[in-house]
Amino acid sequence: MIYATSKEKTNWVNILPGIAVFVLLIAILLQPELSYRSALSGLNIFLQSVFPALLPFFIVSEIMIGLGIVDFLSVILTPVMKPLFHCPGNSSFIWVMSFISGYPTGAKLTAEFLKKNMITEYEAQRILSFSSTSGPLFMIGAVAIGMLGSAEAGIVILFSHYSAAIFLGLLFRFYSYRDGKKKNDKNNSSKKSYY
16 A cells, blocks of 8 residues: 655645646636626626725724724723733724724734734634624624615624634633743833833
8 A cells, every 4th residue: 555745745735726727727717608698797886885885883983993982981891801801901992903904803913912922822812812803884784784684683693603712712711821821921021011
């Protein structure tokens, strides 16, 4: 019996996406009218449902950031972060912005906080477990009203989405908590504390 070497496996891993793209290209060439109508349909959904729902929210969220409303909300939520999620108080800013703005704000801000040593690697992982959410206007405007035609469905989607994120945060609150605490205690002499 001949076993494939790791180099041969790597070659197949590199070749398979190329084969998939080639098959897709052949399918587009064989059915140009269908592919054109599908692309047009996708563009129409974006322009008629997604874009109008997101644009006002982007504008309002930038105004909220500029006025300091989000910072104010972060200060209010600081006492919640440590006991509930075992995360530093400044991570409440990431949580609030993720809930207000949606993807990929939570991941982007978490990466920035980690680069600036404002949070540890373990805290970043815990923060990502509950701060990677979709924006409310996208769920209500684009999905519920734009695609499903029901504002009531938006409330159900919104509640289930955010409650699942909070539940996941509570579930991951003990993820590497003691390891991260020991690591943090060692680094406290060289790093500024943000708790």
